[in-house]
Amino acid sequence: MIRDALGLGWLGVTARPARAALSALGIALGIATLVLVTAIPASGRADLDRRLTALGTDVLQAQGSGVTDEPVELPTAAAAMVRRIGPVEESSAVANLNARVLRTDLADPNDTAGVSALAATPDLLSAVHGSVASGVFLSAATERLPAVVLGHAAADWLGITSVDPAHAPEIRVGSAWFTVVGVLGPMPLTPELEQAVFVGWDAARRALGFDGHPTVVYLRAVESQIQPVRSVLPATLDPATPGLVSVSRPSDVLAAKRAAQGTFSGLFFGLAGVALLVGGIGVANTMIVSVLERRREIGLRRALGATRGDVRLQFLTEAALLSLLGGVGGLVGGLAGSLGYAALRGWPFVLQLPAVGAGLAGALLVGVLAGLYPAVRAARLSPTEALSAV
Amino acid sequence: MSVLALSGVSKEYAGGVLALDDVSLSIEPGEDLAIVGPSGSGKSTLLHLMGTLDRPSSGTVELEGRDTALMGDDELSRIRGQRLGFVFQQSHLAERLGAVDNVATGLLYARVPRPQRRQRAEEALERVGLGHRRDHRPHQLSGGERQRVGIARALVNRPALVLADEPTGALDQATGRQILDLFRELHADGTTLALITHDPAVAAGFSRRVEIRDGRVRR
Numbered sequence: 328m329i330r331d332a333l334g335l336g337w338l339g340v341t342a343r344p345a346r347a348a349l350s351a352l353g354i355a356l357g358i359a360t361l362v363l364v365t366a367i368p369a370s371g372r373a374d375l376d377r378r379l380t381a382l383g384t385d386v387l388q389a390q391g392s393g394v395t396d397e398p399v400e401l402p403t404a405a406a407a408m409v410r411r412i413g414p415v416e417e418s419s420a421v422a423n424l425n426a427r428v429l430r431t432d433l434a435d436p437n438d439t440a441g442v443s444a445l446a447a448t449p450d451l452l453s454a455v456h457g458s459v460a461s462g463v464f465l466s467a468a469t470e471r472l473p474a475v476v477l478g479h480a481a482a483d484w485l486g487i488t489s490v491d492p493a494h495a496p497e498i499r500v501g502s503a504w505f506t507v508v509g510v511l512g513p514m515p516l517t518p519e520l521e522q523a524v525f526v527g528w529d530a531a532r533r534a535l536g537f538d539g540h541p542t543v544v545y546l547r548a549v550e551s552q553i554q555p556v557r558s559v560l561p562a563t564l565d566p567a568t569p570g571l572v573s574v575s576r577p578s579d580v581l582a583a584k585r586a587a588q589g590t591f592s593g594l595f596f597g598l599a600g601v602a603l604l605v606g607g608i609g610v611a612n613t614m615i616v617s618v619l620e621r622r623r624e625i626g627l628r629r630a631l632g633a634t635r636g637d638v639r640l641q642f643l644t645e646a647a648l649l650s651l652l653g654g655v656g657g658l659v660g661g662l663a664g665s666l667g668y669a670a671l672r673g674w675p676f677v678l679q680l681p682a683v684g685a686g687l688a689g690a691l692l693v694g695v696l697a698g699l700y701p702a703v704r705a706a707r708l709s710p711t712e713a714l715s716a717v
Numbered sequence: 718m719s720v721l722a723l724s725g726v727s728k729e730y731a732g733g734v735l736a737l738d739d740v741s742l743s744i745e746p747g748e749d750l751a752i753v754g755p756s757g758s759g760k761s762t763l764l765h766l767m768g769t770l771d772r773p774s775s776g777t778v779e780l781e782g783r784d785t786a787l788m789g790d791d792e793l794s795r796i797r798g799q800r801l802g803f804v805f806q807q808s809h810l811a812e813r814l815g816a817v818d819n820v821a822t823g824l825l826y827a828r829v830p831r832p833q834r835r836q837r838a839e840e841a842l843e844r845v846g847l848g849h850r851r852d853h854r855p856h857q858l859s860g861g862e863r864q865r866v867g868i869a870r871a872l873v874n875r876p877a878l879v880l881a882d883e884p885t886g887a888l889d890q891a892t893g894r895q896i897l898d899l900f901r902e903l904h905a906d907g908t909t910l911a912l913i914t915h916d917p918a919v920a921a922g923f924s925r926r927v928e929i930r931d932g933r934v935r936r
Contacts (some may be wrong), residue, residue: 622823629797637794
């Protein structure tokens with residue numbers, strides 16, 4: 328029974344292949360859009376998840392903020408104070424020296440390309456998941472010497488991307504010359520560190536008149552305890568005015584981006600819906616024409632014993648198959664498209680099985696709805712009318 | 718019991734056209750009947766009423782003793798599929814099916830299981846002399862062969878009555894004669910037959926002839 332119905336439907340669909348393909352195209356576009364708008368953001372989210380995991384979400388940073396122009400000063404022992412909070416595993420402080428960083432004496436003093444000079448301690452890298460790309464970072468030995476380490480972006484801008492200890496270049500920080508001893512790797516979670524050069528704490532005091540008050544404290548804590556640490560941090564750093572210490576989690580920026588990945592898909596879902604609707608109208612149109620053309624066939628079938636229900640089922644099956652065909656085509660196209668896009672962006676491909684199922688079910692539903700009116704019309708045709716049609 | 722009995726049947730179409738006027742006619746099992754009349758005489762309407770494809774405005778149509786007025790559309794459809802066989806002027810074959818599958822369509826709506834359909838269709842094709850053409854597509858067959866496939870499709874459900882509407886109308890004379898010979902053979906084998914034609918020469922070969930003119934039966 329079902330096999331007969333499907334066989335008849337298939338015969339009807341394939342009777343005019345070009346027409347079937349064209350009317351299924353609308354459905355295919357709708358389903359392809361549906362697959363694309365679910366698979367691409369999903370792949371994007373998977374990619375951000377992967378990057379978040381790789382970069383680490385266990386880092387917090389705290390800095391003074393002020394209602395006045397001068398931000399509140401952090402205590403000189405800020406890093407050590409923070410380390411005493413239980414779940415904190417590592418902490419380190421940097422201080423903005425507000426000094427110009429220049430490649431040579433001849434460079435335009437105003438052309439600092441946004442590179443900032445920070446005083447730092449050797450434990451900074453482990454607190455922010457940083458790495459050295461070339462040379463070494465500041466150490467207990469070099470902390471007092473006029474040595475400087477370049478952040479990844481700063482190195483790029485200064486034109487020093489690798490360090491040869493035999494011919495170590497020098498750069499000017501403020502009024503003093505510093506020898507470049509290392510270049511850091513990328514640190515996407517803390518772009519402000521990527522764009523900075525680091526000199527030792529004591530060297531900064533000695534050569535640049537640094538007062539010892541840090542401007543930003545970085546810490547790494549047990550991941551599950553990040554929220555409690557976050558809430559006690561301001562009071563730890565500034566018990567008198569904790570409200571003037573702002574705490575942020577660098578990975579939150581990425582996490583927000585992750586959330587944003589889902590927001591524009593609403594519009595595209597609407598688009599997919601419209602495409603499906605138009606596709607459904609196309610199928611309905613094709614079926615109405617088909618019913619008109621095949622009145623004699625309908626009449627013959629009625630004479631051979633087909634009930635109205637049989638005729639209705641035949642055209643309904645045909646519409647559903649037509650639409651399903653478009654759905655499968657759209658699914659294949661959409662999956663290929665999102666696979667290609669993910670590959671292009673270097674994202675992991677995420678197959679959204681529910682979306683695939685919903686797409687096929689949607690196509691089937693659209694087909695049945697689109698076929699309903701033509702099928703009812705075909706079934707209502709009286710046998711004699713149908714037989715005498717030209 | 719008559720296979721088919723029409724009594725006092727009239728058919729009036731919208732607009733007041735009286736296509737049939739008080740027609741009474743009965744067909745006994747094993748009969749071969751020719752209904753002759755010029756075009757516009759109402760013979761197509763008569764065939765539609767005899768085939769339960771349409772209902773009369775007044776009068777009764779009884780099929781094997783049962784009043785068709787008391788049956789719903791689904792029951793009438795079932796009876797058409799099981800007790801009646803239709804042969805039309807055009808064979809109305811499905812272009813993309815082979816001869817045997819076209820014949821098997823005659824059993825589709827009688828809910829005969831698929832394997833039996835094919836076997837019985839092959840038997841019916843043998844009966845009309847097309848056993849050697851079972852997998853040929855309609856376009857590979859001659860006009861006469863296509864009409865034979867159409868006849869096999871009408872016979873395949875072993876109907877109580879075969880209704881033929883100008884079955885030779887679209888064929889050349891020689892082929893038409895062969896088709897009429899086939900009808901005679903089928904009748905000799907016991908098939909009850911009612912054929913409609915405008916051609917007295919076609920009707921001449923039938924043992925009973927009914928003439929229809931202006932919607933009335935003349936004897």
